[in-house]
Amino acid sequence: MAMVKREVVGAHYGLRDWLAQRITAVVMAVYTCMMLAVLASLPSLDYWYWKALWEMPVMRYSTMLFLFSVYLHAWIGVRDIFMDYVKDAGLRLTLYVIVIGALVSYAAWSVQILWGA
Amino acid sequence: MLKPRPKYLNLFQIRLPLGGVVSIMHRVSGAVLFLLIPLLLYLLQMSLESPQAFAAFGSVFAHPVLKLILIGLVWAYLHHLCAGIRYLALDLDYGTDLAPARTSAKAVLVVSLGLTLIVGAWLW
Numbered sequence: 001m002a003m004v005k006r007e008v009v010g011a012h013y014g015l016r017d018w019l020a021q022r023i024t025a026v027v028m029a030v031y032t033c034m035m036l037a038v039l040a041s042l043p044s045l046d047y048w049y050w051k052a053l054w055e056m057p058v059m060r061y062s063t064m065l066f067l068f069s070v071y072l073h074a075w076i077g078v079r080d081i082f083m084d085y086v087k088d089a090g091l092r093l094t095l096y097v098i099v100i101g102a103l104v105s106y107a108a109w110s111v112q113i114l115w116g117a
Numbered sequence: 118m119l120k121p122r123p124k125y126l127n128l129f130q131i132r133l134p135l136g137g138v139v140s141i142m143h144r145v146s147g148a149v150l151f152l153l154i155p156l157l158l159y160l161l162q163m164s165l166e167s168p169q170a171f172a173a174f175g176s177v178f179a180h181p182v183l184k185l186i187l188i189g190l191v192w193a194y195l196h197h198l199c200a201g202i203r204y205l206a207l208d209l210d211y212g213t214d215l216a217p218a219r220t221s222a223k224a225v226l227v228v229s230l231g232l233t234l235i236v237g238a239w240l241w
Contacts, residue, residue, distance in 0.1 A: 022208065025201050032198065047171040054165055074151045081148060106154055113162045 021076050024069035031066040060114045067110045071103045135222040143200040146193040153190060184240060191240075192233040199229040 038059075042049050053059055078099050086092040133141070163170045178184060203221050206212055212221050 022205060025205065029198060029202065047168040050171065051165060070154070074147075074154070077144075077147045078151050081144065102155075106158060109158055109162075113158060113165070 017076050020072060024073040027069040028066060028073065031062060031069075034062065054114070063114060064110065068107065071107055075099065075103055135219055135226075139200050139203070139222045139225050142196055143204075146197040146200075149190075149193045150197060178240075188233060188237040188240060191236050192229065195232050195236075196225070196229040199225045199232075 038053070039045075042053065054063075079096065082092050082095050082099075086095060160174070164174050165171075178187060203212075203225050206221070207218070212218055
């Protein structure tokens with residue numbers, strides 16, 4: 001058997017991100033089906049039913065899990081788009097920082113929406 | 118002898134196969150959904166604020182233009198979801214031959230449009 005000495009290079013986030021993209025996708029797909037069932041089971045779509053729905057702990061935690069999946073999934077997806085089309089490293093880095101900043105603030109905002117009021 | 122390779126960089130001359138159409142639509146719909154995250158968060162926040170805000174919500178979305186935008190957004194979500202399920206299947210080695218891959222690409226377009234029509238009819 002021939003020994004192959006390979007130089008492993010790169011930042012090693014490829015497989016991790018590939019897997020994260022798929023796990024978050026499954027989480028979001030399951031949540032979407034769950035949410036459709038929940039909406040269909042509401043007696044009527046008035047404010048009080050809507051409000052009571054969002055005060056249920058299971059609703060808050062599952063939506064949090066869904067939204068955090070969205071943000072991680074969006075980061076990987078948008079980063080890949082920038083990698084493909086933005087050739088200038090400085091501009092690409094700037095865009096990364098903007099997107100990360102936006103997603104982190106969306107995450108904080110999401111917690112505020114779900115647990116506030 | 119090196120033959121100069123044809124480079125069809127004119128986007129209007131490129132004939133994408135169906136799988137390619139689904140692929141670029143997956144990317145575009147993903148980008149659109151990313152850009153609309155803050156709007157959706159804002160709408161959720163508003164809807165929970167007060168009965169008045171919730172009612173205002175309903176009257177704002179009574180406008181046909183906003184309804185069309187909302188339906189477009191639903192289409193982006195559904196296309197991204199259906200195409201994503203197709204990619205998960207391809208990752209698991211289901212339907213990787215040419216014919217089934219073309220069929221599933223067509224199915225993604227048809228199913229996501231069909232579901233959008235159902236949701237659109239319900240919203241309208």
